[in-house]
Amino acid sequence: MVVREITAEAASNIALIKYWGATDLASALPVNPSISMTLSRCRSRCSATFHEGESGEDEILLLPERGGQLETAPREFREPIAAHLTRLRTAFERPGRFRIATHNTFPAAAGIASSASGFTALTLAASRALGEPLDAEQLSQWSRRSGSGSAARSAFGGWVEWPRGPGEGEAHAFQLAGEDDWQVSDLVTIVASDAKKVSSREGHRRAPTSPYFPQRQAQLPRRLEVVRRAIAERDFSAMAETVEEESIDLHLIAMSSNPAIFYWRPTTLAVLERVRELRRDGLPVCSTMDAGPNVHVLCLPEVEQQVLPELEAIEGVERVLSDRTGGAPVWREGAEL
Ligand code: DP6
Secondary structure (H helix, E strand, O other), rough: OOOOEEEEEEEEEEEEEEEOOEEEEEOOOOOEEEEEEEEEEEEEEEEEEEEOOOOOOOEEEEEEEOOOOOEEEOHHHHHHHHEEEEHHHHHHOOOOEEEEEEEOOOOOOOOOOOOOHHHHHHHHHHHHOOOOOOOOOHHHHHHHHHOOOOHHHHOOOOOEOOOOOOOOOOOOOOEEEOOOOOOOEHHHEEOOOOOOOOOOOHHHHHHHHHHHHHHHHHHHHHHHHHHHHHHHOOHHOOOOOOOHHHHHHHHHHHOOOOOOOOOOOHHHHHHHHHHHHHHHHHHHOEOOOOOOOOOOEOHHHHHHHHEEEEHHHHOOOOOOEEEOOOOOOOEEEOOOO
């Protein structure tokens, strides 16, 4: 019986133009294009062992973020992974059983969404273990089909655009610029590290109920153009205001959805205000947020040491993780976990 073991690693990403609202939630087809920066430190590692031809349930294990022993993942974590494994196995017509072990290298309790990096690492490890190598575009498509749309962008390093459409089969992201072309720092400012109360998936579902949803869509062609050009010209100041405006709008849509979703905490607002002051003082810095209370503070690497203590000094900030533009997913033979 053939047994193949692969370990893959992929990084999370932070969107500058957000995916918020889907035309098809199950396979994550977005209402609008999005643009992101792939991170470096916030990574997921996944080992996949495929026992070809064997029957039985897949084994899905998790190495806790704080370290220690591998343990069986909780059901809500296992189910979408098992569904994704079945999707891959069925598509490639490879009957067999998987053992999956995953670990996030994110510092403990960072409160950062790990599904983008997690599903990209899983898709890469599992497809290789099936003996089905995917190129980056195929990895993007298959990672997206997990239902975590942002995983489409983690298939590439550097600066990435995920366009709208075309069809279910083809929709995938592509690289706008590499990580060596332009380095930007991301100071992930943690104000709350508990799990968010409303998932992104539920946020996408509610987004069109906001009366402001069409208004945000109308703004997007201009914003996309501003961000694309800033990336092409490595011009941080050209995109700072637009990136911030776009993130505030995502939360405006969430807060005005029916039922409303409030991700912000009082400290979130304090961080957003401080970042605006720092920019008014002349620093190349701006904020952006995922569907949660923490703030990603983007800045040029040369001012990182100036910005970091300012964020740490804000009352209510738990910690600040320093990350930056990172590379594409990688894989190697063997099950390391
Ligand atoms: C606000 O459906 O990709 O981060 O599966 O939880 O990672 P997860 O969410 P997903 O939606 C991402 C929403 C967002 C914006 C973005 O990353 O584009």
